[in-house]
Amino acid sequence: MQNFPLYHIAHIDLSRTLKLPALDTDHQGNYIVFWWQNVALGHLFLETGENLSPADYLERVIKSIEPTICFYAKETGSPESKWQLWLRNQQFETWSDWIERSFSGLTSAAIPPTVPVSVIVCTHNRPRQLQQCLENLKLLSTLPEEIIVVDNAPSDEASLKVVRQYQDLLQIVYVKESRKGLDIARNTGIKNASTPVVAFVDDDVATHPLWLYQVWESFKDPLVAAMTGLVIASELKTEAQCIFEKHWSFNRGYTDKLYDQGFFNDTLRKGPPVWRIGAGANMAFRREVFEQTGCFHELLDAGAAGCSGDSEMWYRLLMHGYKIHYNPRAIVFHEHRKETEALKRQIFYYMRGHTAAALIQQHYYQKADYSRYLAKLFLKTYTRSIIKGFPGYSFKYSTLWAQISGALAGLAYYYKNRKKSTGELVK
Incomplete structure (x- = not known):
């Protein structure tokens, strides 16, 4: 039952x-x-x-x-x-x-057929999700100049075969990246992009028809260097999906937000909560900013720290004085992990990367007091959860031990690798 x-x-x-x-x-x-x-x-x-x-x-x-x-x-x-x-x-x-x-003026009467954007889809052994993602990109009201599929450390040619099905329908480029890691794949996509704006979607999202048009709208403001968009759950059919949406959701709300130097400075004392800015499943950048800040931090990857390459990038942009726009009209629908064990692994790597990224970010700029934030996380947040979840640790608390062990693993990873993890990207 x-x-x-x-x-x-x-x-x-x-x-x-x-x-x-x-x-x-x-x-x-x-x-x-x-x-x-x-x-x-x-x-x-x-x-x-x-x-x-x-x-x-x-x-x-x-x-x-x-x-x-x-x-x-x-x-x-x-x-x-x-x-x-x-x-x-x-x-x-x-x-x-x-x-x-x-609401007049939120969408132009004349929607351009194409915009100078490279849409980058990083995938790893998930041909079903990739095919569904490309099907939705095909239906966009505004198409990108190019779609770059980065096949990350594939074990077979299944993803390549999917891409070939769309080569007559889309301006699509296939790039094989043998080194495993999402941020490695993202950086490969950036190096192969030929347009002034690069947009990223995960292979397990479905894009709203106006998604790319709204992405492009954000960059009409010359002060915006990056944007994120609204992520809505595509299904809530399993316990794991419900846990994720209720307690780890990618949804950042339905109104615009601008993250800038003011946000950065106002939150320094507790460590800027850059993870609130959006989700890597739906984000875009002016390509030129990578020349100033560096690309994604490849040590914040699966097999390394775990994740948080997206939020660490947003931190560097804010640290350099750039602005990031959260645009809730740029909408994608995300397929959350269905199995509880898969969710626990996901949360473990989230927290491992989250903790390592926080300490890397503090190293960049010592006034960003992530040590205070992490101390509160362990001493207050996790202590309360241990007490409240006892003894069953069901639903919301079923991932608690994955969270704690992931955060501890992130601390260990940072202190073991801090010389190479903090000296590569600071500009």
């Missing part, structure tokens, strides 16, 4: 209906993502057995989308309105007209 919640994912376009959709609440939870056409507004978890009246449902909708609606209304200079009241009173046309005006 299942003792954990599974969720059906429903996507509701509020430009079409405000009604509560027909949901099975007896046998599963429901994860509802609200949209206004192509703009994601917020989400709502409904637990198994949770039945809502239409009025209660609208209140939950309002609560989940209110920050986003207010953000866009302010950005576009829309006059104040009683939109919450219109929703409660089912005044759909009044609500719809006001939102339409408030």
Whole structure:
């Protein structure tokens, strides 16, 4: 018998209906993502057995989308309105007209067919995921000038065969990288890119049709050196997927955020939380910034520290005074790991890389007090979790020992390799 919640994912376009959709609440939870056409507004978890009246449902909708609606209304200079009241009173046309005006300008009427961006997909022995990723890239409203598939230490030619299926449909380049490691593969992609902007998606994501258009929109601001985008779960069918989305989610919210020198300086005392900026599954950079900051740190890889090459790169960009834009309109859908043991391995390497990266970042700039952050992590956060999770350590706490052992392994890795891990990329 299942003792954990599974969720059906429903996507509701509020430009079409405000009604509560027909949901099975007896046998599963429901994860509802609200949209206004192509703009994601917020989400709502409904637990198994949770039945809502239409009025209660609208209140939950309002609560989940209110920050986003207010953000866009302010950005576009829309006059104040009683939109919450219109929703409660089912005044759909009044609500719809006001939102339409408030959201005008978020997407240009003339979407370019191509943009000078190289989309880099790093893959390792996952031809099924790669094929699905390329299928979605093929459907983009705006296509990149080139797609570079970096086949990382493959054991066979399965990924090459997948790429060949798309060579007549896409401007696609296949590059084999024999050295294993995600950041090694990322750097190989950068070296082979020929455009001013490089965008990265994981092979296990599906891109929204307007994803690349919105990536390009971020770089219209000449002060933006990098961007990240919204990552929404594509399914929540297993315990591992539910744990990840509820407690390790890549989703960074539905409103724009700008990370700059002010963010960097304001958070120095506790160690800048650069991991909040986004996810490596959906990010892009001006290619020229790598000439100033160096490429991805290859010692923060699987087989080495574990991961966090993306957040460590964002740290270096901020340290050099660059700006990073979180653009929630650049959307991908991520397939979380299905098996609990695979999730535990993932979390182990997350924390191993996270800890090593934090200490590397502190070495770059001593005022960034990650030692304080790590001390709090071990002495307060993990101690509380050990007490709260006792004795069963189920669901949220089922990955706790992977977290702790990963963080300890990250400390050991850093102190064993600190000379070579901190002296290669500082510029």
